[in-house]
Structure formats: C-alpha cells, structure tokens
Amino acid sequence: ETGVTQTPRHLVMGMTNKKSLKCEQHLGHNAMYWYKQSAKKPLELMFVYNFKEQTENNSVPSRFSPECPNSSHLFLHLHTLQPEDSALYLCASSQVEGGDTQYFGPGTRLTVL
Amino acid sequence: GENVEQHPSTLSVQEGDSAVIKCTYSDSASNYFPWYKQELGKRPQLIIDIRSNVGEKKDQRIAVTLNKTAKHFSLHITETQPEDSAVYFCAAFGGYNKLIFGAGTRLAVHP
Numbered sequence: 463e464t465g466v467t468q469t470p471r472h473l474v475m476g477m478t479n480k481k482s483l484k485c486e487q488h489l490g491h492n493a494m495y496w497y498k499q500s501a502k503k504p505l506e507l508m509f510v511y512n513f514k515e516q517t518e519n520n521s522v523p524s525r526f527s528p529e530c531p532n533s534s535h536l537f538l539h540l541h542t543l544q545p546e547d548s549a550l551y552l553c554a555s556s557q558v559e560g561g562d563t564q565y566f567g568p569g570t571r572l573t574v575l
Numbered sequence: 576g577e578n579v580e581q582h583p584s585t586l587s588v589q590e591g592d593s594a595v596i597k598c599t600y601s602d603s604a605s606n607y608f609p610w611y612k613q614e615l616g617k618r619p620q621l622i623i624d625i626r627s628n629v630g631e632k633k634d635q636r637i638a639v640t641l642n643k644t645a646k647h648f649s650l651h652i653t654e655t656q657p658e659d660s661a662v663y664f665c666a667a668f669g670g671y672n673k674l675i676f677g678a679g680t681r682l683a684v685h686p
Contacts, residue, residue, distance in 0.1 A: 466618075502678075503678065504579075504664075504675075504676045504677060504678045504679065505619070505664065505666075505676040507673050507674065507675075510673065518672075518673060520673070552618065552619070559672075560668065560672060561606060561607030561626075561668040561674075562607075563609065563621050563624065564609075564621075564674065565621075566611075566618040566619045566620070567618060568617070568618045569618060
C-alpha cells in the first residue's frame with residue numbers, strides 16, 4: 463500500500479481502556495506528525511517526530527503517549543481518555559520537518575464513551 | 576504564538592462562479608503557506624502551496640496570492656464545479672517551527 467495508512471479507522475473505547483493507534487508511511491519521509499481534528503476547530507498539532515526523535519509536544523495531556531520506533535511507523539497510545547478526546551486523529555508525514563508538504567493518512571475516528 | 580485566521584467559515588456559490596477564501600497570519604517569519612482540501616470523510620490533501628519569495632502561484636483553476644506586507648494570503652478557485660465542494664484549510668509555517676492551520680472554510684458549489 464502506498465502513502466500514509468492508519469489503523470484502526472474507527473475506534474470506540476471506554477474511559478478506562480487502553481488502546482493504540484498506528485500510522486505507517488511508505489513515502490520514505492523522515493518526519494511524522496499526530497494531529498487532532500475536532501468538529502468546528504482547526505487541526506491541532508499534537509506531536510512531531512523527526513528521524514525518530516520527538517521534537518514537539520504541543521502541551522498534550524499525558525493520557526496520550528506517542529511512540530516512534532522508526533521513521534516509517536508512529537503510534538499513539540491512549541489511556542484513561544475523556545469523552546472530550548473524541549475526535550478524528552490524523553497522522554501525517556513529510557520529507558523533512560518544517561516547511562515541507564505534509565501528507566495525511568485517512569485518520570482514526572475515535573469515540574470515548 | 577502564531578495565529579491563522581480564515582474567512583469565511585462557509586461559502587456557497589453557483590457552479591461556474593469563482594470562490595475566494597482569505598487567511599491572515601500573525602508571525603512575520605512565516606514563509607510557507609499550503610492549502611488543503613478535505614472532502615467529507617476523507618483525508619486533507621494538498622492542493623497548492625506558496626513560499627514567501629513568490630507573490631502568486633497558479634495551477635489550472637486554482638491560484639494562491641500572498642501579501643507579505645499585510646500578512647495575508649488567499650485561495651482563488653475559478654469556474655467552480657460541484658466536485659470542488661469540500662472544506663478548505665489554509666496553513667502557515669514560520670518561526671514557531673510548526674504548521675498552524677486555519678479553522679477551515681466549507682465550500683458548497685451548487686449545480
């Protein structure tokens with residue numbers, strides 16, 4: 463598969479569950495991103511990884527824990543989420559970090575009950 | 576921090592008309608301005624971008640203009656078609672080393 467893929471596409475979880483979102487990019491990029499997209503709000507940057515190193519944590523609560531084992535894979539581990547965390551979580555990648563075209567995955571639609 | 580404001584939030588046009596979406600940014604160090612289109616249930620996709628050393632860029636029916644002095648940039652779509660209906664996001668990248676997005680414009684093109 464080409465481009466940026468995300469699994470699962472939909473996820474429903476309770477507030478006490480632990481789940482993980484997965485992102486994989488097949489573009490040979492070096493930077494990967496997690497964004498949160500809520501209704502009627504701008505895309506919010508959550509985390510940035512460049513060459514597997516985290517370079518940005520945009521004041522994200524600790525119940526969201528990212529992991530980047532290599533430049534092609536990015537995870538978002540979820541634990542004790544709140545209903546207000548329900549949103550579309552988008553992964554993106556770019557050749558380099560910074561002012562470069564970002565390619566988005568299809569997103570994971572998360573619902574927290 | 577950097578702030579990007581986008582107007583209008585909704586835009587309705589007749590097929591064949593032009594559509595213009597405007598964004599302003601606050602960080603004078605911003606130097607890269609992409610526009611993304613997000614169709615319902617799909618991922619955002621880059622449609623055009625412009626860098627600060629250029630004032631205008633065109634790609635078929637889509638054009639972007641940049642006014643660095645006024646710190647605003649605009650997306651122009653000519654001869655709109657129903658398939659142009661989507662949410663459009665502007666973004667700016669600058670001194671804060673991250674891409675900041677506008678709130679989006681929902682464009683509806685009516686046949």
